[in-house]
Amino acid sequence: MNAVRIATRVVVMPLLALLATAAQAAPVKIAVLETLSGPQASTGLAYRAAVRYAVDKLNASGGWNGQPVQLLEYDNQGGPAGASDKLKAAAADGVQIVVQGGSSAIGGQITEDVRKHNLRNPGKEIVYINVGAEALELTGEKCNFHHFRFAGNAQVRTKALVQAMKQVQALGTKVYSINQNYSWGQDMERAIVDNAGAGGYQVVEKTLHDVNKIQDFAPYVAKISASGADTVITGNWSNDLLLMMKASKAAGLKVRFGTVYLDQVGNIANAGEQAIGHFVVQAFNPEAAGAEGERFVADYKAKSGHPPVATEPQTAFGLEMVADALKRTKPVDGALDVNALARNLETAKLKTPMGEASMRAADHQVLLPLVVSVVAKDARYKADDTALGFKPVKVFTAEEAAVPAQAACKMQRP
Structure with a gap:
């Protein structure tokens, strides 16, 4: 009888350890990679404020896989070279989702660096969430599976x-x-x-x-x-x-x-x-958006300390679409499968206060x-x-x- 109990313990304890490890799997990490200092900082800080708002909202609704999503911030110092260096740092820190919007020149660098990183590191992919870099080439000749634009274009x-x-x-x-x-x-x-x-x-x-x-x-x-x-x-x-x-x-x-x-x-x-x-x-005007627009403005102001302006609404809406795709992406061995997330992003939709926005799978350009x-x-x-x-x-x-x-x-x- 004691031998049976000991054997059972030997089987059950590794199983419990495995379940505990799965529960404690590394959380999803989202990085803001923006210009946070220097003369163009006002643009980058606006993007950061909107990302913070959206990530806080995601975590308030349960995060992902029972854990809060972690938000990391990197200052690209206003140029492609700085962005490239900080992307490497983000990858080393285990970031799976990178968010950037200020400057198409920087966006062009990030999308190319993400593409190369993913080719070299299968199983450790990164997805680039573009909330403001609107150059046509990013959804044209430079389009790639791991880039999604949640902003317009020229x-x-x-x-x-x-x-x-x-x-x-x-x-x-x-x-x-x-x-x-x-x-x-x-x-x-x-x-x-x-x-x-x-x-x-x-x-x-x-x-x-x-x-x-x-x-x-x-x-x-x-x-x-x-x-x-x-x-x-x-x-x-x-x-x-x-x-x-x-x-x-x-x-x-x-x-x-x-x-x-x-x-x-x-x-x-x-x-x-x-x-x-x-x-x-x-992408947003509260006067045109009626009661839903008023509610969004009030909630954003309460949580961010100021009403949403300029690129902030489109960024918040884009990250809500990312949150929807995350919720539909099941963990694999307790971790995020970035390729599965990208496939779910291809079908992302959101009813914004201005009307429905959706991701176009053909080129990963949002229709908003x-x-x-x-x-x-x-x-x-x-x-x-x-x-x-x-x-x-x-x-x-x-x-x-x-x-x-x-x-x-x-x-x-x-």
Whole structure:
């Protein structure tokens, strides 16, 4: 009898040890790999705030596999080289999910580094969650199975902006294109030209300039004024848009701006009443989103200390889609199978306050609703502690905003 009990103990104890080991398996680790210091830090800090909000929300609902998801933060120092170094550090720390959005140049580096890492390290894959790097090549010739974009791109942004501005007769017939001279800015310039026929305008001049190196935009504002343009369309962000708004105010420039990032903190404060009548294409506008939008704003503000602005809503929504995919990914030996997560991300959907968003499996480009808004005094929600805000002009469903997947994307799945 004692021998039977001893034998039973010998069998049961290793089993219990195995179950305990499975229960204590390493948690999922998500890394924010953003510009958290230097002149472009405001952009990176906004992404970080939204990721923190979404991860806290995921953990409040139980985390993954019964454990809280861990959030790690890495400062890419504003450039591709720094991002590459920090990605290696994240991989060494056991990160399975990397999140980045500020700068397509950095995004291009990360997606290539992730691709190479995954080829060299089967079983230790990383997935790149792109919440703001909008260059077309990332879902075109550089598309890969472990990259997912939860933001728009130049073609969808410009298409919506032009349609809405034309509909309210605010576009005019002469457009000046000014953009940053790298992949994203070049995509914007092409999109502005491509939409000229549909918009009924002529592109009177095109300017590409250095990225976040110009301290005085007065010469560019003078060129815009001399061109006779009715409207300026720009994809500029961070200091390049902030300083352009400041220079346009100083010069009293009498043109409309059609933008992607005018809702970035500080732009309305810099432009003042000069910004009235300027347009922005957004992923979220609380005034257009009704009661659901109000609830989201209130919850975000309660947890983050400020209302969601600029890229923060799209980032929060993107991470909610990641959370949904995680919940549908069962543990394998107590650990996350990143390839299984990626397959679940291909079918991710989310009912946002603006409407349904979904991931397109063909190129891993999210299809999301967009809203075009105009700076006005009667906007319900104010910006930058001013009397101005963004009043919705037109909401596009995800289907209306979408453009086809690029033929250049040849998705290779493991």
